[in-house]
Amino acid sequence: MAASRYQGERVDIGGRHLRVARAGPVSGGPLIVCEHGAYGSATDWAVVQAMLAAKGRRSLAYDRAGLGxxxxxxxxxxxxxxxxxxxxxxxxxxxxxxxxxxxxxxGGLMVRLFALERTRALVGLVLVDAVTPDVLGLPGVVPGVQVFGRLLQMVSQGAKAGLMHPVSWVAGNPIELPGEAGAEKRRIHASASHAQGAAAEVLCWPETSRMAGAADLPLDLPVAVVTAGPSRGGGALKRVQEAPAKRARAGHVEHVTAANHANLLGPRFAAAIVRGVDHALGKDA
Structure with missing residues (x-):
């Protein structure tokens, strides 16, 4: 896929490159690192990053290896x-x-695992309609993950034949990203290599869950949870999503009733994510 026309740079991490999109001040204060979901990319965070930059916060989003x-x-x-x-x-x-x-x-699994295993100074976590290790214990989730991984492999094959281009114009921007960010989201959605990279991650989902669930998060780590959809009627999924914030000494939970899993990151609802960041940073929203 050609270099991004939206934003970002490709950074050498030792013989291979990751695409990075940075926003806000060059230095000063904590760095907010945004981890996208399955089949996502740095582009998913365009609206959130713009909102953070408007508040003087610096952030980084990136495409994981093989994606975007x-x-x-x-x-x-x-x-x-x-x-x-x-x-x-x-x-x-x-x-x-x-x-x-x-x-x-x-991406919620990735940030939880980072908090458990890495020594870099960490000021908090914000989990955005996130997968937690306990999600795999819910009925039907494990078979669903396996089907999703195989589906992405099939999508990759279809994309090689150009079949995903018309699909991407209809369903390639569920976040409702505006302008060039939305166009880039559709380009990535139609990419065979992107689907192949996403499949490789999804097929490792159970093992990543096992790693991320090996220990509890530190009680003194601020955790903000932002979910899509109303709390009432959310059942077991809402309970497992809320649990990390409810266990933390400094926890924050917000359910965005009108949002769905994707457009929670878009212009209509991303302010809730910024409020979660404010909480984790110990600042007023």
Missing amino acids: YSDPGPEPRDGRAINDDLEALLEALGETSPILLVGHSM
Whole structure:
């Protein structure tokens, strides 16, 4: 896929490159690191990053290896390999400030695992309609994950034949990203290599969940949870999503009633994510 026309740079992490999109001040204060979900990319965070920059906050979003405009990485593409890449990326960028991790969907597993296994100074977590390790214990989830992984493999084959281009114009921008960000989201959605990279991650989802569930998060780590849809009627899924914030000494939960899993990151609802960041940073919203 050609280089991004929307934003970002490709950063060498040791013989391969990851696409990075940075926003806000060049330095000063914690770095907010945004981790996208399955089949996502740095582009997903365009609205959130713009809102953070407007408040003087600096942020970084990136395409994980094999997704978007990033080079593939060695398999298996489990959470530990993904976090190794993030560490290498932060080192390549010369980032030494504390970080705040924001994870959407399956990215919630990656940020939780980072908090458990890495020594870099961490100021908090924001989990955005996130997958938690306990989600795999819910009925039907494990078979669903396996089907999703196989489906992405099939999508990759279809995309090689150009079949995803018309689909991407109809369903390629569920976040409702505006302008060039929306166009880039559709381009990535139609990419065969992107689907292949996403499949490799999804097929490792159970192992990443096992790693991320091996221990509890530190009680003194601020955790903000932002979910899509109303709390009432959410059942077991809402309970497991809320649990990390309810366990933390400094926890915050917000259910965005009118949002769905994707457009929670878009212009209509992203302010809730910024409020979660404010909480994790210990600042007024």
